Amino acid sequence: MSQRTDFKGMLIQSVRKSGRAISRLLPIVIGAILLVSLFNNMIPKSFYITLFKKNVLLDAVIGSVIGSISAGSPLTSYILGGEFLKNGVGIGAVTAFLVAWVTVGMVQLPVEIMILGRRFAIARNSTAFIFAIAIGILTMLIMDLV
Amino acid sequence: MKKIGGEWYFLSAVMMIYVVILFVDHDFFSRSIRFFLNVFWQILPIFVLVFALMVVANIFINQKVITKYFKKPGIKKWVFVIVAGILSTGPIYLWYPLLAELRDKGVGHGFLATFLYNRAIKIPLLPVAIFYFGLKYILVLTLMMVVFSVFQGLLINRLVSTKNRCNGV
Numbered sequence: 577m578s579q580r581t582d583f584k585g586m587l588i589q590s591v592r593k594s595g596r597a598i599s600r601l602l603p604i605v606i607g608a609i610l611l612v613s614l615f616n617n618m619i620p621k622s623f624y625i626t627l628f629k630k631n632v633l634l635d636a637v638i639g640s641v642i643g644s645i646s647a648g649s650p651l652t653s654y655i656l657g658g659e660f661l662k663n664g665v666g667i668g669a670v671t672a673f674l675v676a677w678v679t680v681g682m683v684q685l686p687v688e689i690m691i692l693g694r695r696f697a698i699a700r701n702s703t704a705f706i707f708a709i710a711i712g713i714l715t716m717l718i719m720d721l722v
Numbered sequence: 723m724k725k726i727g728g729e730w731y732f733l734s735a736v737m738m739i740y741v742v743i744l745f746v747d748h749d750f751f752s753r754s755i756r757f758f759l760n761v762f763w764q765i766l767p768i769f770v771l772v773f774a775l776m777v778v779a780n781i782f783i784n785q786k787v788i789t790k791y792f793k794k795p796g797i798k799k800w801v802f803v804i805v806a807g808i809l810s811t812g813p814i815y816l817w818y819p820l821l822a823e824l825r826d827k828g829v830g831h832g833f834l835a836t837f838l839y840n841r842a843i844k845i846p847l848l849p850v851a852i853f854y855f856g857l858k859y860i861l862v863l864t865l866m867m868v869v870f871s872v873f874q875g876l877l878i879n880r881l882v883s884t885k886n887r888c889n890g891v
Binding site: 604611678696 | 727729730732733735736737739740743750753754755757758761762765769772773776777778780781811814818819821822825831834835838839841842844847850851854855858859862863866867870873874877878881882
């Protein structure tokens with residue numbers, strides 16, 4: 577009986593916590609889709625074609641740079657990445673962008689340095705940047721094979 | 723008085739841009755709104771699934787559970803660190819103090835890096851990712867990220883000495 581009450585309490589607490597998280601996510605997602613909708617109408621498809629040069633390595637580096645300096649929910653990166661793909665950007669560049677977005681934390685770098693140490697934070701973020709490029713290229717090659 | 727979060731300021735700013743556009747270029751406004759509604763209705767049902775997955779994660783995963791399993795030996799520790807990273811929820815900076823404590827108790831820097839890398843894999847958000855990129859791509863990407871998280875852990879263990887434990891080093 578007590579265990580059932582405990583679980584019910586945990587469930588209610590969890591629903592509340594998740595509800596709060598979703599209510600924080602929704603305005604960001606709505607805002608991001610609204611922005612993407614604007615850019616989709618404003619920026620011609622040729623812009624993406626000129627930004628990404630169809631060079632696998634260079635495109636992955638550009639994708640990783642854009643992902644590294646961007647911040648926010650991964651959901652925003654999915655929306656943007658999906659639009660990049662639709663506009664002709666290669667899967668390698670989009671993958672590097674998505675991976676860098678979630679693994680390289682330029683915005684929280686000062687906090688990471690303060691709590692976990694400068695050497696660790698810089699080494700972790702630098703390797704994450706390089707790995708985003710590697711994962712972008714490898715994922716593209718694997719997707720071509722499977 | 724309840725404090726308004728930054729996310730609402732962001733949405734308000736974007737909506738202000740739309741209000742300006744409505745007066746400047748009505749046709750551009752209509753096209754953008756149509757595009758927005760099309761995308762929004764597509765992803766709305768996925769949010770219900772995201773919410774359900776978040777509830778499950780919040781019930782079963784907490785910092786106490788993570789700390790307990792971080793102390794497992796050998797290969798089990800790597801497996802645990804990967805799983806813990808994937809399942810952990812909440813903002814990344816909330817985990818920094820716990821990770822600093824674990825490091826001070828002797829957990830290697832590499833394990834902390836692997837944990838943080840795997841936090842990038844968000845199970846509750848996978849339905850949205852699959853919606854945008856397809857199941858095959860997401861499976862390949864997730865597998866690649868898990869593999870590279872171990873590479874990063876091994877590399878960080880070599881790059882960052884266990885002596886560098888004090889803040890700001």
